[in-house]
Amino acid sequence: MFELFKARFRHGYQAIPNPLKAGMDPAFPGLPVLDKQMDFELLNGVCPTNAFSEQGCDLGKCIFCGACERKFPHMIHFSNDFKMASDDRQKLIMAPGANSLAPIEFRLPSQFRRSFTIRNVCAGGCNACEMELAACNNVNFDISRYGIEMVASPRHADALILTGPISRSMASALAETWQAIPEPRYLILAGACAISGGIFAESPAIDRAFLKHWEACLFIPGCPAHPLSIVSAITQIMGIK
Amino acid sequence: MLMTPVLYPELDTFLKWIRESLSRGFQPFAFFGTCEAFIYCLMGKAGELELACCPFPPAGRYPSLSIDFPAFQIFERELFEEYGIVPIRHPWLKSVRHPVNTQPAIEDYPFLASESPLIHEVGVGPVHAGVIEPGHFRFLMRGEIVEHLEIQLGWQHRGICAMLCDGALAQKMYIAESIAGDSVIAHGTAFCGIVECLSGTEARAKHIRTLLLEMERVAMHLSTLSALAGDVAYIMSQNLFAAIRTTVINSTLSICGSRFGKRALCPGGVNYALTQDLIEALKTKMKYCALQIQNTAEAMFASTSLLSRFDDTGKVSTEDVIRYGFTGISAKASGVPIDSRVDFPNWQYPAFLVQTESTGDVFARAHLRYVEAMQSLDIIQELLKRIDPQSPICTETASFSPNQIAVSIVEGARGRVLHIAKSKDESTALWYKIYDPSMVNWLALSLAVQDEQVSDFPLCNKSFDLSYCGSDL
Numbered sequence: 001m002f003e004l005f006k007a008r009f010r011h012g013y014q015a016i017p018n019p020l021k022a023g024m025d026p027a028f029p030g031l032p033v034l035d036k037q038m039d040f041e042l043l044n045g046v047c048p049t050n051a052f053s054e055q056g057c058d059l060g061k062c063i064f065c066g067a068c069e070r071k072f073p074h075m076i077h078f079s080n081d082f083k084m085a086s087d088d089r090q091k092l093i094m095a096p097g098a099n100s101l102a103p104i105e106f107r108l109p110s111q112f113r114r115s116f117t118i119r120n121v122c123a124g125g126c127n128a129c130e131m132e133l134a135a136c137n138n139v140n141f142d143i144s145r146y147g148i149e150m151v152a153s154p155r156h157a158d159a160l161i162l163t164g165p166i167s168r169s170m171a172s173a174l175a176e177t178w179q180a181i182p183e184p185r186y187l188i189l190a191g192a193c194a195i196s197g198g199i200f201a202e203s204p205a206i207d208r209a210f211l212k213h214w215e216a217c218l219f220i221p222g223c224p225a226h227p228l229s230i231v232s233a234i235t236q237i238m239g240i241k
Numbered sequence: 242m243l244m245t246p247v248l249y250p251e252l253d254t255f256l257k258w259i260r261e262s263l264s265r266g267f268q269p270f271a272f273f274g275t276c277e278a279f280i281y282c283l284m285g286k287a288g289e290l291e292l293a294c295c296p297f298p299p300a301g302r303y304p305s306l307s308i309d310f311p312a313f314q315i316f317e318r319e320l321f322e323e324y325g326i327v328p329i330r331h332p333w334l335k336s337v338r339h340p341v342n343t344q345p346a347i348e349d350y351p352f353l354a355s356e357s358p359l360i361h362e363v364g365v366g367p368v369h370a371g372v373i374e375p376g377h378f379r380f381l382m383r384g385e386i387v388e389h390l391e392i393q394l395g396w397q398h399r400g401i402c403a404m405l406c407d408g409a410l411a412q413k414m415y416i417a418e419s420i421a422g423d424s425v426i427a428h429g430t431a432f433c434g435i436v437e438c439l440s441g442t443e444a445r446a447k448h449i450r451t452l453l454l455e456m457e458r459v460a461m462h463l464s465t466l467s468a469l470a471g472d473v474a475y476i477m478s479q480n481l482f483a484a485i486r487t488t489v490i491n492s493t494l495s496i497c498g499s500r501f502g503k504r505a506l507c508p509g510g511v512n513y514a515l516t517q518d519l520i521e522a523l524k525t526k527m528k529y530c531a532l533q534i535q536n537t538a539e540a541m542f543a544s545t546s547l548l549s550r551f552d553d554t555g556k557v558s559t560e561d562v563i564r565y566g567f568t569g570i571s572a573k574a575s576g577v578p579i580d581s582r583v584d585f586p587n588w589q590y591p592a593f594l595v596q597t598e599s600t601g602d603v604f605a606r607a608h609l610r611y612v613e614a615m616q617s618l619d620i621i622q623e624l625l626k627r628i629d630p631q632s633p634i635c636t637e638t639a640s641f642s643p644n645q646i647a648v649s650i651v652e653g654a655r656g657r658v659l660h661i662a663k664s665k666d667e668s669t670a671l672w673y674k675i676y677d678p679s680m681v682n683w684l685a686l687s688l689a690v691q692d693e694q695v696s697d698f699p700l701c702n703k704s705f706d707l708s709y710c711g712s713d714l
Contacts (some may be wrong), residue, residue, distance in 0.1 A: 003539040173375065
């Protein structure tokens with residue numbers, strides 16, 4: 001018992017006081033800043049997911065591996081800004097010279113502003129996004145302080161948060177879970193795999209037809225998406241400042 | 242390491258060699274078919290590896306090895322799934338991961354059933370009640386008691402092995418990092434080992450790789466301990482261990498930018514060097530973690546209400562570990578001291594003793610994780626003293642020598658991670674096989690829950706903490 005008191009005393013207060021304004025380690029690769037003179041063909045040469053185009057860097061494809069930054073540090077630099085999410089797939093493209101994404105305009109109806117329940121479906125995810133999602137609930141990030149809860153049953157959920165590129169085997173299980181959520185229901189995509197297929201986009205073992213039928217209201221980039229990115233994105237659509 | 246297989250033109254002599262090496266105390270590390278129409282078998286024991294191959298049997302069938310040596314059961318099923326080769330009299334021949342040719346869809350797979358009116362079935366998954374990967378568990382129940390558990394995986398299959406063979410292998414680091422997101426360093430270094438072997442490159446920064454691997458082990462053990470405490474409603478430890486894990490993985494982030502060690506590795510070395518300041522900061526943080534883990538664990542393992550759930554639950558016997566070829570915590574907790582860090586030491590490890598427990602129950606696996614995490618933290622402190630911030634961190638990899646077979650073994654948090662590949666030309670692989678320890682260890686969970694109450698299943702499951710995507714690939 002005495003050991004436990006010692007451990008509890010040393011543990012102190014571990015919760016991040018305000019996850020929406022938390023500081024982040026400078027080593028973290030967050031929102032990239034692109035030089036106006038960037039050459040997207042050169043950058044694509046080292047990019048495993050061909051995330052670059054004339055418009056800029058597609059954060060839905062980017063796996064934040066840093067290969068481009070290490071090879072062409074004058075063209076691209078990853079800042080440690082973890083607030084990178086969007087309500088529109090097209091708005092995830094970081095334009096050359098820009099230093100932020102277009103703001104998230106989507107807001108949930110007012111009845112969800114204080115209570116929002118989410119069911120996760122992992123469909124081919126590598127367990128990194130899933131562990132980060134689970135970490136949102138731990139003492140550090142404590143997403144439940146905002147009334148956000150990860151629930152076990154889709155019947156209790158307001159939204160489905162998808163992780164993974166949707167393996168063929170999981171396609172029908174994902175669709176069934178989605179159908180089991182009562183309306184109005186919302187779809188959130190977390191991680192490069194869920195948003196664009198990521199590095200598995202070309203694999204024949206992937207079936208992304210589900211996303212042709214249903215539109216997501218929130219896209220959270222990352223490989224995996226950092227808990228702070230997840231917390232800040234979801235609280236934004238709830239209208240929490 | 243590079244290996245040259247012994248070629249047995251006849252199936253009989255090949256099978257005889259397998260039986261003979263089993264009698265010499267070897268275990269099957271890998272047994273698989275390849276696109277060259279050959280069956281390969283890699284047998285291993287501490288410090289020794291033997292590789293042999295044989296052409297596919299002309300009739301497409303051969304007498305199953307699993308009847309006498311159940312350790313082959315999952316390998317034979319994989320061979321059947323991938324190349325349609327039938328092991329005659331295999332006790333339960335069905336697909337491991339994905340439907341093949343005429344096989345039914347994954348939703349329609351057969352399961353062992355019972356006609357007895359005393360038995361009812363419980364099916365769980367693929368979507369589970371939690372933030373967790375998908376898999377299907379089918380229980381045959383007698384009242385509250387589990388008679389039999391069959392585990393069907395394959396839901397996470399993403400076609401990793403095929404993707405690794407498509408294009409220059411050295412460029413596929415990011416795929417190796419996504420084999421299992423919780424074992425990035427274990428699979429990542431195994432992959433780097435293959436590329437470095439095939440190209441004859443001597444990797445740099447081995448100390449940093451070892452450091453990252455041990456930090457991954459600590460983080461994984463803490464995550465399991467936290468979940469185990471949560472499963473028996475011992476909330477204090479659940480939260481404390483989770484918070485310590487955050488400190489460990491945030492330290493990994495400060496090295497490479499990812500909490501899971503993604504981006505850190507590259508064939509030839511590592512991508513990010515450690516500065517002296519960072520080394521000093523890590524020393525302090527890891528020291529804090531060691532103290533905090535010790536206090537929390539000592540209190541937890543003194544709690545009688547927790548011990549009454551952990552003790553004698555989900556036992557795996559020493560005989561079964563050897564019979565089925567289990568590895569990692571699942572083996573060490575039952576008193577079998579196998580650890581690739583000692584058995585195949587191509588790593589920069591300070592001397593250490595492989596820790597074991599004897600009882601093979603949930604308590605043994607939980608306590609061993611605590612002991613191993615503390616030991617890893619000692620190794621980490623030693624490594625931090627040895628890392629030289631000035632030394633080069635990476636070297637270019639040369640082109641491959643064609644038609645070579647490389648084997649790479651790493652002790653991940655779950656056990657032996659094995660990669661084996663053959664080079665086709667100067668840059669690509671002809672075939673690439675991955676064996677996560679979970680693939681063989683899932684059967685240990687099935688055995689452990691037999692005759693237990695179904696309510697103890699989550700606890701047993703967590704005590705093994707196996708990977709779904711690692712075995713589904």
